[in-house]
Amino acid sequence: MTLDEASVPRFGAGVRFQHDRVRDAWVVLAPERLFLPDAQAIEILKCVDGRTSLGGIIDQLAARFDAPRAVLAADVGAMLQDLADKGAIRI
Amino acid sequence: MSNADAPLGLIAELTHRCPLQCPYCSNPLELARSAAELPTEEWLRVFEEAAALGVLQLHLTGGEPTARRDIVALVRRASELRLYTNLITSGVLIDQAMLDALAGAGLEHIQLSFQDLDPANADRIGGYAGGHAKKLELAERVTRAGLALTANFVVHRQNLGRVPEMIRLAEALGAGRVEIAHVQYYGWGLVNRPALLPTRAQLDEATAAVDAARESFKGRLAIDYVVPDYYATRPKACMGGWGRRMLNIAPTGKVMPCHAAEILPGFTFPSVREASLSDIWYHSDAFTRFRGTDWMPEPCQSCDRREIDWGGCRCQAFALTGDASRTDPACALAPDHQVMLEAVRESEAAPADLVYRRIGAGTGLAKPPGSGAASQSAMPQEADGVGP
Numbered sequence: 053m054t055l056d057e058a059s060v061p062r063f064g065a066g067v068r069f070q071h072d073r074v075r076d077a078w079v080v081l082a083p084e085r086l087f088l089p090d091a092q093a094i095e096i097l098k099c100v101d102g103r104t105s106l107g108g109i110i111d112q113l114a115a116r117f118d119a120p121r122a123v124l125a126a127d128v129g130a131m132l133q134d135l136a137d138k139g140a141i142r143i
Numbered sequence: 144m145s146n147a148d149a150p151l152g153l154i155a156e157l158t159h160r161c162p163l164q165c166p167y168c169s170n171p172l173e174l175a176r177s178a179a180e181l182p183t184e185e186w187l188r189v190f191e192e193a194a195a196l197g198v199l200q201l202h203l204t205g206g207e208p209t210a211r212r213d214i215v216a217l218v219r220r221a222s223e224l225r226l227y228t229n230l231i232t233s234g235v236l237i238d239q240a241m242l243d244a245l246a247g248a249g250l251e252h253i254q255l256s257f258q259d260l261d262p263a264n265a266d267r268i269g270g271y272a273g274g275h276a277k278k279l280e281l282a283e284r285v286t287r288a289g290l291a292l293t294a295n296f297v298v299h300r301q302n303l304g305r306v307p308e309m310i311r312l313a314e315a316l317g318a319g320r321v322e323i324a325h326v327q328y329y330g331w332g333l334v335n336r337p338a339l340l341p342t343r344a345q346l347d348e349a350t351a352a353v354d355a356a357r358e359s360f361k362g363r364l365a366i367d368y369v370v371p372d373y374y375a376t377r378p379k380a381c382m383g384g385w386g387r388r389m390l391n392i393a394p395t396g397k398v399m400p401c402h403a404a405e406i407l408p409g410f411t412f413p414s415v416r417e418a419s420l421s422d423i424w425y426h427s428d429a430f431t432r433f434r435g436t437d438w439m440p441e442p443c444q445s446c447d448r449r450e451i452d453w454g455g456c457r458c459q460a461f462a463l464t465g466d467a468s469r470t471d472p473a474c475a476l477a478p479d480h481q482v483m484l485e486a487v488r489e490s491e492a493a494p495a496d497l498v499y500r501r502i503g504a505g506t507g508l509a510k511p512p513g514s515g516a517a518s519q520s521a522m523p524q525e526a527d528g529v530g531p
Contacts, residue, residue, distance in 0.1 A: 053362035064319055066252040066291020068227060074149060074197035081199055081227040083252045083291050083320050084367065086151060139319055139365035 055133050057107030057125075059143040061100050067140050069097050082140050096128050100141070106132065147386060147434060149197030150424055153226075154204060154391040154402065155186065157217070159502075161207040163233050164270030165258065166497040167297060167332040167339060170206065171405050174502045175394040183213040185415065187220050189392065192420040194224040198390070204231035206394070215244045222249025229254060231295075234281040235274050242281070246288045253285050254293040254322070259302040260309050268301065270499050279316070286317030293320040298349065299339035301495060306352040314364050323353055324369040328486075329403040329458055331500045336486060337493030346374055372473035373483050377448060378455025379473070385433035385457060390424060398423045400430055403458040407467050433457050438468060442476045 055061065063069060067082040078094045080087035089097055095117075099109040110128050114121045135141040159174040181189070190201065201221050208214055209232055221228045229252045230245065237245075255278055259265035265275035285292045294313035298306065306323055313321035325346075326332045326339050341349070353368045360366060372379065382389045382401045391402045396414040399405060405412065410432075413423045424430055432438065436449050443454045455471025463472045463482045470477040 064291070065286075065289060066319065068251070070225065072197070072199060074195070079199060081251075083229065083254070083293050083365075084322075085365075086199060137362050139362065 053136050053143055055106055055129060055136060055143060057105060057110070059106050060103065061106060061109075061132050061136070061141050061143055062102035063100060064139055064142040069100070080135075080140055085138070085140065087135070087138075087140065092127065093131055096131055100132075147425060147430075150193075150390050151198065151388045152200045152202060152390070153190075153193045153198045154202045154389060155189070155208075156204055156206065156391065156393050156402065157186070157208045157211045157214070158206040158394050160210040161205055161233065161500075162210075162235055162271055163207070163258075163274060164499040164501050165268065165297070165331075166270075166335045166499050167299065167326040168500040169327065169330065169332070169402055170500065171330050171403070172334070173405075174206075174500075176502070180211075180394045181396045181415070183216060185396065186213075186217055189396075189415050189420065190217070190221050190224055190226065192415075193390070194226055196421050196424060199227055200229060201226040202229045202231055207233050207236060209236045209241065215241070215248050218245055218250050219248035227251055232256070233269070233271075233274070234278045235271060237281055239284060242284055242288055246290055250290060252291040252293065254295050255282055255285070256295045256297065257309070258297060260296075260305040260312060261302070264302060268497070282316040282318070291320075292316065292318040293322055294318040295322040295324060297324050297326060298341075299326045300341045300345065300490075301339065303341050303345045303349050306349045307356065310352075310356045310360065310364070310366065314360065318364065320365040320367065322367045322369065323349070324367075325371040327369070328371070328373070329462060330406070331498070333462060334498050337490045338495050338497055340371065340373060340487065340490040342491065343374055343487075346371065372456075372459065372471075373487055375473045375483075376475040377473070378452050378459075378471035380452045381456035381459070381471075384453035386424070386430040387434065387453065390420070398427075398429070400433075401458065404429075406458060407461055409467075433468075440468065440470060442474075443470050446476070 069080050072079050078089055080089060095113065099112055106129065110121060110125045113128065114124050132141055158180055159170050160177055208230060218228055228250050230250055231254045234255045257265060257278055258268040262275040266272050282292060294316060296309045309323065310321055328336045353366060357366050386400045391399045392415060396416050397412040398415060399412050410429055412429050413427050439449060439454050443449050455473055457467045459473065460469045460471050461467035464479045469479060472479040472482050
């Protein structure tokens with residue numbers, strides 16, 4: 053499964069992205085897995101809603117953080133591809 | 144030592160009752176009777192304490208957790224507390240009504256155990272006639288209900304040649320994850336070790352099959368592999384380290400760093416009936432004694448892997464050397480490493496007879512009833528960092 057900008061990423065079955073009040077931290081909970089996203093990954097994952105394409109997510113983030121789109125595109129794509137390879141993100 | 148991080152996972156062994164009799168069951172040889180089990184309201188309170196303590200994932204297991212009549216109520220409360228709820232089951236007691244109720248109560252994930260790919264051999268190993276067919280049927284109903292499914296295959300000398308087909312079956316059943324879990328040799332597994340331990344060649348073939356499948360199934364099926372310690376050169380980080388990530392509660396309410404710890408002498412494992420989970424996690428002798436690295440003997444103490452494998456497994460050190468504080472014999476640097484090599488030699492000539500798990504059957508050979516077992520999962524949770 054290789055993501056391109058038309059792909060619509062969503063969390064896989066049994067995968068939850070939530071804020072943990074005890075640690076005051078965002079976590080991705082999956083079957084026998086637990087991922088601790090860093091600050092940049094958190095902003096990306098907040099855009100994953102199962103409707104917005106990868107290209108749309110990059111556009112949103114580029115506008116919000118006033119960042120060069122090409123740089124963001126590489127980072128966002130790589131992060132979501134990594135989680136897709138691990139089964140936490142599906143397209 | 145109170146500088147520990149909060150626990151990530153709670154393994155709740157709701158009962159030791161189980162319709163299967165797998166000869167490698169992770170339960171202790173001394174099984175708890177149903178009258179000694181914690182009642183519903185105590186489990187509910189324990190789940191509340193766990194969530195407040197920082198537990199994120201709840202693993203409901205047994206025995207067979209669905210043998211508890213209150214299983215749906217327990218799942219519902221856990222879900223309300225925002226605990227990620229995982230049911231580790233043999234599946235044979237789950238009809239459509241129960242599955243619908245569990246899904247409606249907020250269950251996230253089902254880990255379904257398989258004893259083999261071959262139905263006759265699977266039913267023989269589990270000691271439960273017709274079990275395999277029920278599991279296949281349940282797997283399809285689970286994915287149809289939209290629940291995440293893991294197929295857990297427990298592997299050993301008597302089924303190890305079928306690993307590639309096991310992985311293909313897992314995908315065909317709609318599982319998002321498959322676990323190829325070698326028997327871990329504690330309790331019932333240790334009793335049956337001579338009949339179950341694979342040869343080096345069998346192990347290498349299975350490992351190569353898993354490596355190849357990980358590449359070809361990437362992104363479609365997550366594949367976890369639990370290896371047997373007997374051919375290792377370094378030990379596993381058992382439970383991610385003693386008292387570092389996980390709590391295990393036995394059916395009677397005893398709290399332990401892992402499910403096998405009950406065998407360790409010189410420990411008093413506190414009960415949820417006597418102390419708070421927080422107090423037990425941060426302050427009890429049971430959780431602090433082997434936490435971190437201060438307790439370690441040489442060669443662990445000066446080893447650069449001491450915070451990778453955390454000294455391996457305390458229960459294995461005890462089971463094989465009689466002393467829980469020794470270096471895990473799985474490590475090639477351990478002074479007791481030769482006991483692993485001797486066990487391999489012993490099993491090479493051993494017959495395939497099995498001692499089945501049942502109350503009061505801890506010794507002597509027992510025949511399977513009618514033809515009839517448990518899940519083997521030694522996976523501590525990973526906490527992976529994710530970032531671009």
